Amino acid sequence: MHRETQSTPQQDSWKQAVTESLYRTGALRVVQRLSQSYELRPNVGHRPHWRRVRTAKYAILTYHRVGTEGVPLYCTLPSQTFERQMRYIATNYRVLSIGEMVAELSGQEKSGQAVAITFDDGYLGTYLEAYPILRKYNLPVTVYLSTCAIETGEALWYDRIFLGFQKAPSQLTIKLDTPRTYSLKSFADRIEAAAGVVMYLRSLPDSERQAWCREFDARIPLKSEDTRGAMMTWEQAREMQKGGVDFGAHTMTHPVVSRLQTEDLRRELSESKRLIEQRLNSPVDSFAFPFGKSLDCGYGINHILTSCGFRSAMTSIVGINEPGVDLFRIRRLGVESSPNIAHFAFQLQRAFMYPEDEELTGSRAQGQPEEVSCETT
Numbered sequence: 340m341h342r343e344t345q346s347t348p349q350q351d352s353w354k355q356a357v358t359e360s361l362y363r364t365g366a367l368r369v370v371q372r373l374s375q376s377y378e379l380r381p382n383v384g385h386r387p388h389w390r391r392v393r394t395a396k397y398a399i400l401t402y403h404r405v406g407t408e409g410v411p412l413y414c415t416l417p418s419q420t421f422e423r424q425m426r427y428i429a430t431n432y433r434v435l436s437i438g439e440m441v442a443e444l445s446g447q448e449k450s451g452q453a454v455a456i457t458f459d460d461g462y463l464g465t466y467l468e469a470y471p472i473l474r475k476y477n478l479p480v481t482v483y484l485s486t487c488a489i490e491t492g493e494a495l496w497y498d499r500i501f502l503g504f505q506k507a508p509s510q511l512t513i514k515l516d517t518p519r520t521y522s523l524k525s526f527a528d529r530i531e532a533a534a535g536v537v538m539y540l541r542s543l544p545d546s547e548r549q550a551w552c553r554e555f556d557a558r559i560p561l562k563s564e565d566t567r568g569a570m571m572t573w574e575q576a577r578e579m580q581k582g583g584v585d586f587g588a589h590t591m592t593h594p595v596v597s598r599l600q601t602e603d604l605r606r607e608l609s610e611s612k613r614l615i616e617q618r619l620n621s622p623v624d625s626f627a628f629p630f631g632k633s634l635d636c637g638y639g640i641n642h643i644l645t646s647c648g649f650r651s652a653m654t655s656i657v658g659i660n661e662p663g664v665d666l667f668r669i670r671r672l673g674v675e676s677s678p679n680i681a682h683f684a685f686q687l688q689r690a691f692m693y694p695e696d697e698e699l700t701g702s703r704a705q706g707q708p709e710e711v712s713c714e715t716t
Contacts, residue, residue: 378692381700437479479585625650626644653671
């Protein structure tokens with residue numbers, strides 16, 4: 340399938356100029372040294388204030404895949420850009436595995452700033468393009484697998500929606516909460532429409548979401564060549580494991596956890612863990628919530644995660660982690676949309692200097708639509 344070039348919203352010229360100047364002149368290194376000792380602490384309803392840093396800080400980077408072709412259609416990250424990002428963090432930060440970071444977050448006395456790298460889903464590009472770069476820089480990484488997709492090789496349900504919208508006629512009427520008609524004149528129109536549908540489906544009970552997907556598949560059927568080859572194989576995962584990559588669970592079918600009945604939730608959690616352990620012959624104790632925003636994760640399921648044998652759970656709630664954080668609601672940073680290394684470095688350094696928490700400060704209103712990006716999933 341031909342992919343049109345997607346343009347990203349142009350940053351204000353002065354912001355771009357400042358960011359690139361900070362990076363080129365080395366001023367960001369000064370900011371990094373300053374942020375080791377001082378932080379600008381956000382206050383709800385009040386102006387932020389400066390204070391001395393009191394504890395270690397941990398940033399967990401979220402990726403979905405590296406590559407520019409094929410599935411997922413809505414997410415592109417050139418391998419050259421990813422390599423620059425990895426070179427930057429290898430040079431400027433202490434990079435930990437998720438296991439090491441969880442141990443430190445649990446109370447081991449540390450100071451300074453550390454970074455961890457995670458990939459969700461198990462897309463083929465993680466193996467083909469990201470893994471060689473991670474090995475080159477000897478960086479630890481944890482990949483959270485949606486195990487049914489790895490087992491069957493089929494695209495995930497929301498990827499099928501994005502693929503379906505690419506095959507749909509130029510005008511499409513579908514029923515969501517009410518009938519809606521979409522004008523699909525361009526690749527970008529189709530991506531935006533599909534993203535809106537996925538956002539709507541995330542709000543439904545899972546049984547209703549599944550029924551809607553079955554009807555959509557019947558209306559806009561996909562060929563096997565459209566859906567296969569999106570995910571890595573177990574053989575490739577075993578090769579990555581031998582190269583030092585850790586694996587965690589991301590459910591069996593990538594549902595919205597908060598929309599599941601309790602028994603379905605237990606099955607999604609326990610079976611994904613069991614299957615990875617069986618296929619890779621290695622224990623799994625870390626989980627990543629599909630989609631991962633507050634409304635997707637829900638509340639009150641820590642005891643279920645514990646009973647299934649998990650010690651930590653990653654969200655997509657934006658924020659920096661400090662010792663004492665709820666290990667089943669760990670914050671992460673989505674960085675795949677950074678257009679260049681200057682923006683990436685600034686974004687990461689800003690997170691450490693100004694550790695705003697999306698959930699606690701309401702920096703993104705609950706229910707507000709997300710941008711079309713890898714963070715959508």
